[in-house]
Amino acid sequence: MGSAGGYRNLHASHEDELCHDGNPRNLHNSFMQGTSVFTFTIPDVHKAIKDYLALSETTVKDYDVFAFHQANLLIIKLITKKLKIPMEKIPLALPIYGNTSSTSFLVSLCEF
Known part of the structure; x- marks a missing residue:
């Protein structure tokens, strides 16, 4: 199933179709493939931060805080563990407010 919404496809149907996962959706529904997000996030975000630290000639110790998008606590913990960032440097609002999307x-x- 493709995507619509916004100006992508102004004439897309709002009628639900049964997707391969057994859930009814239409082209205007958001759908995220959690496993794909997870397998992208752990190595790629870790590498991007390592590259930034190398480029800026800094280390984790040079920063007081690391503020990550907060959709998944496991992902945050895995990234911080790989980078050896103390959890004290990670502000967590996820347990309080849940996933607040782009403002997290x-x-x-x-x-x-």
Whole structure:
């Protein structure tokens, strides 16, 4: 099933279809493949941060806080473990507010 919404496909049907996972959806519904997100996030975000630290000639110790998007606590913990970031440097709003979408790292900073 493709995607619609916004200006992508103004004439897309709102009628539900049964997807391969057994759930009814239409082209205007959001759908995220959690396993794909997980397998992308752990190695790629870890590498991006390592590359940034190398480029900036800094280390984890040079920063007081690391504010990550907060959709999944397991992902945050795995990334921090791989980078050896102390959990004290990770503000967590996820257990309080849940996934607040694109504002999650800002909300977490307010809780720090």
